[in-house]
Amino acid sequence: MPNETDTGPVVGLLADPNLPGELARRLADGLPQVLAARLDAPWTWLVETVVEPFEANDRGEGALERARERVRRTRWDTAICLTDVPATAGGVPVVAEVADGDNVAVVSVPALGGVRLLPRLRDAVVELVGRLLEVEPVPGARGGVRGGELLRRPGDRSGSSDAAVVTRRGGVRLLAGAVRANRPWRLALGLSAALAGGIAGSAFGLMYSNLWQLATALDPWRLACAYVGSLVLFTGWLIVGHRLWERSVPQRDLRGLLNAGTVLTLVVGTAVFSLALLTLNSVVASVIVPPEYLTRVVGHAAGFGDYVRVVVLATILGVVAGAVGSGLEDDATVRQVAHGHRQRERRDRAARIDAAAREDP
Numbered sequence: 001m002p003n004e005t006d007t008g009p010v011v012g013l014l015a016d017p018n019l020p021g022e023l024a025r026r027l028a029d030g031l032p033q034v035l036a037a038r039l040d041a042p043w044t045w046l047v048e049t050v051v052e053p054f055e056a057n058d059r060g061e062g063a064l065e066r067a068r069e070r071v072r073r074t075r076w077d078t079a080i081c082l083t084d085v086p087a088t089a090g091g092v093p094v095v096a097e098v099a100d101g102d103n104v105a106v107v108s109v110p111a112l113g114g115v116r117l118l119p120r121l122r123d124a125v126v127e128l129v130g131r132l133l134e135v136e137p138v139p140g141a142r143g144g145v146r147g148g149e150l151l152r153r154p155g156d157r158s159g160s161s162d163a164a165v166v167t168r169r170g171g172v173r174l175l176a177g178a179v180r181a182n183r184p185w186r187l188a189l190g191l192s193a194a195l196a197g198g199i200a201g202s203a204f205g206l207m208y209s210n211l212w213q214l215a216t217a218l219d220p221w222r223l224a225c226a227y228v229g230s231l232v233l234f235t236g237w238l239i240v241g242h243r244l245w246e247r248s249v250p251q252r253d254l255r256g257l258l259n260a261g262t263v264l265t266l267v268v269g270t271a272v273f274s275l276a277l278l279t280l281n282s283v284v285a286s287v288i289v290p291p292e293y294l295t296r297v298v299g300h301a302a303g304f305g306d307y308v309r310v311v312v313l314a315t316i317l318g319v320v321a322g323a324v325g326s327g328l329e330d331d332a333t334v335r336q337v338a339h340g341h342r343q344r345e346r347r348d349r350a351a352r353i354d355a356a357a358r359e360d361p
Helices: 019-038 062-073 117-132 171-182 184-190 192-207 209-217 220-241 252-288 291-298 304-328 331-335 339-359
Strands: 010-015 046-051 078-083 092-099 104-108 148-152 163-167
Touching (some): 010 019, 010 062, 019 046, 019 078, 019 117, 062 078, 062 092, 078 117, 092 171, 171 184, 171 252, 192 209, 192 252, 192 304, 209 291, 220 304, 252 304
Parallel strands (some): 010 046, 078 104
Antiparallel strands (some): 092 104, 092 163, 148 163
């Protein structure tokens, strides 16, 4: 426990870039007040935030060592690391790795799920800070990891953690959190070549009147199957074309989780992409296709359902064209949705940072 001074202990938040970094900045704004309200301590809490890559291997063990360095070399009394690397222990999701003797812990953000991330993260951080600094919670204060359970690590723990906070709520929350950390909506908006191809394909579908006849002749289930098929094609094209399937992670359960997260991320991303095209096509069709002309082309009184079918078919063509266009995308842009590729990129950046620090006199 730190000395009871006016300034109080310094809590450091060391976060990976992207989602963990964003959460750390948002969390730091009100964390001193939350700590004061929930932990029974006489001092004023101080919180500092640093965003930098810190993974050293596929299990994120480099985070603990970097946190130890921060505590040793700075005025930090404790360090809480935030990473978007999923972690499991015996198939059970790990929320946090705890090293009591060093006053450090690593929180795996995906284990907190895909919704209400900031409140859940705040609860976890408050619990960990109280544990590491040996401060009791205020009676009746809320907090802690819901469904969390402390798992002690027996045997030699040199260089590793003393314990892990696991949750028995299953892998669904972990998978949802992994997808959230991948931020699939950014993929959909960042594929410029695919978007250009999608707009071109959709324009062809909206301007070529023979396709209107085909659209109104197709049964709804056929259009639905074609729509789903176009999304599957787009997802598969991205995985194969940009080599997103993870094979290098040695742990089988973690490798399966990473691949499942990548696939679901791409499914959500391509769905967002198609919905954007669908919205755009709906606006364009309502403006440039007069009902009288559509009636003359399809051979019967055109109604709302006919417009929907034309727009859906145009969107399908746009998604297929977007899949082809995605082959022109930069690999680094697409691979940002894959945990394994982001980890390797961060390890390279962390190595460069360490090398620069060693060279700096």
